[in-house]
Amino acid sequence: xxxxxxxxxxxxxxxxxxxxxxxxxxxxxxxxxxxxxxxxxxxxxxxxxxxxxxxxxxxxxxxxxxxxxxxxxxxxxxxxxxxxxxxxxxxxxxxxxxxxxxxxxxxxxxxxxxxxxxxxxxxxxxxxxxxxxxxxxxxxxxxxxxxxxxxxxxxxxxxxxxxxxxxxxxxxxxxxxxxxxxxxxxxxxxxxxxxxxxxxxxxxxxxxxxxxxxxxxxxxxxxxxxxxxxxxxxx
Amino acid sequence: xxxxxxxxxxxxxxxxxxxxxxxxxxxxxxxxxxxxxxxxxxxxxxxxxxxxxxxxxxxxxxxxxxxxxxxxxxxxxxxxxxxxxxxxxxxxxxxxxxxxxxxxxxxxxxxxxxxxxxxxxxxxxxxxxxxxxxxxxxxxxxxxxxxxxxxxxxxxxxxxxxxxxxxxxxxxxxxxxxxxxxxxxxxxxxxxxxxxxxxxxxxxxx
Numbered sequence: 001x002x003x004x005x006x007x008x009x010x011x012x013x014x015x016x017x018x019x020x021x022x023x024x025x026x027x028x029x030x031x032x033x034x035x036x037x038x039x040x041x042x043x044x045x046x047x048x049x050x051x052x053x054x055x056x057x058x059x060x061x062x063x064x065x066x067x068x069x070x071x072x073x074x075x076x077x078x079x080x081x082x083x084x085x086x087x088x089x090x091x092x093x094x095x096x097x098x099x100x101x102x103x104x105x106x107x108x109x110x111x112x113x114x115x116x117x118x119x120x121x122x123x124x125x126x127x128x129x130x131x132x133x134x135x136x137x138x139x140x141x142x143x144x145x146x147x148x149x150x151x152x153x154x155x156x157x158x159x160x161x162x163x164x165x166x167x168x169x170x171x172x173x174x175x176x177x178x179x180x181x182x183x184x185x186x187x188x189x190x191x192x193x194x195x196x197x198x199x200x201x202x203x204x205x206x207x208x209x210x211x212x213x214x215x216x217x218x219x220x221x222x223x224x225x226x227x228x229x230x231x232x233x234x235x
Numbered sequence: 236x237x238x239x240x241x242x243x244x245x246x247x248x249x250x251x252x253x254x255x256x257x258x259x260x261x262x263x264x265x266x267x268x269x270x271x272x273x274x275x276x277x278x279x280x281x282x283x284x285x286x287x288x289x290x291x292x293x294x295x296x297x298x299x300x301x302x303x304x305x306x307x308x309x310x311x312x313x314x315x316x317x318x319x320x321x322x323x324x325x326x327x328x329x330x331x332x333x334x335x336x337x338x339x340x341x342x343x344x345x346x347x348x349x350x351x352x353x354x355x356x357x358x359x360x361x362x363x364x365x366x367x368x369x370x371x372x373x374x375x376x377x378x379x380x381x382x383x384x385x386x387x388x389x390x391x392x393x394x395x396x397x398x399x400x401x402x403x404x405x406x407x408x409x410x411x412x413x414x415x416x417x418x419x420x421x422x423x424x425x426x427x428x429x430x431x432x433x434x435x436x437x438x439x440x441x
Binding site for chain 2 (some may be wrong): 003004005007008009011012013014015023024027030031034035036037039040041042043045048049051052053055056057060076087143150153154199200224
């Protein structure tokens with residue numbers, strides 16, 4: 001029996017079903033099930049890489065935070081980050097009974113004040129919405145861009161109207177621009193149309209306020225082409 | 236543990252005669268990149284991200300089933316890996332080490348972000364958090380890694396066949412190629428997957 005060939009036939013939905021032991025069929029069924037899931041076909045947003053590297057660069061630039069040595073590993077062997085042990089040598093004295101009560105009352109007061117401050121100052125989701133207009137290359141196109149700050153970057157949703165699907169060999173790319181330069185935030189073809197486009201940016205609209213979409217050609221240079229089809233600006 | 240073996244190389248097949256094989260998207264990382272990563276080099280981290288982001292993403296999605304949490308988990312996986320890079324032995328494969336971090340990070344994100352509450356203003360109640368995808372995380376990593384090692388044309392056929400549930404004839408029409416070409420690509424792709432994933436079928440026996 002040539003197992004890889006038989007297994008290949010079993011995995012291939014359009015091939016003849018070979019005779020296999022139940023244990024192998026069960027294992028192959030699990031693989032087929034996994035192949036049918038979106039989990040193994042999706043990709044992280046294009047901007048996540050830039051967001052990660054930006055965060056790492058900032059962390060390595062900050063004194064004392066570069067990965068100069070291995071961080072402590074948890075029991076599971078997974079690093080958790082730098083530990084912050086208490087300063088050595090500090091005298092430790094058991095509090096008196098009055099002192100404990102006083103500490104407790106103080107703690108309650110501090111906690112209440114902190115809770116009040118937290119309620120008043122709890123950050124609302126930072127969402128910025130603005131309109132994008134079609135350029136002379138796509139005069140019928142328009143879009144609404146919604147930018148929402150997340151812990152790992154900025155989630156961008158484009159609601160586009162009137163834009164033609166990208167021709168074969170081309171695709172659309174979205175970019176954010178600011179005084180410091182241009183950052184890619186994602187690509188799409190717009191073949192289906194009518195569905196919101198999810199993009200991701202590692203930079204915010206405060207420093208990169210301009211959002212624009214270009215028509216790119218496969219195999220072309222990595223930067224934005226001159227074929228701008230949509231443009232808009234936050235604020 | 237994940238086996239970071241390289242792409243399976245086999246001869247061409249009828250139907251694609253004369254067409255050069257496309258490169259896989261997962262060439263092994265050069266030693267200098269691994270050593271750069273170990274020493275905390277940001278550019279090397281970028282190369283590691285390029286090589287493994289899809290597998291990490293797949294594990295995160297299989298555990299979390301949520302794009303936003305998967306984004307957090309993917310970024311945090313690489314951040315944790317970079318912070319702990321000095322503990323990585325560059326003589327060994329990176330994949331098993333990174334998979335462990337990815338899986339653990341996804342679990343941590345799930346515990347942090349998806350802990351169920353009682354709703355309303357009631358106190359949050361600690362309950363056992365179910366993660367139905369966790370037992371499939373390893374299989375997801377392996378399948379995704381195997382898919383990434385396929386040439387793009389073959390990967391497209393597998394995706395259309397399994398994920399989009401298209402027949403060979405429908406794939407041929409969509410790609411504007413003869414059905415025989417789709418069949419040969421499909422067989423070649425599934426054979427590569429069978430060889431690459433043999434350890435999931437029968438403990439590495441092929």
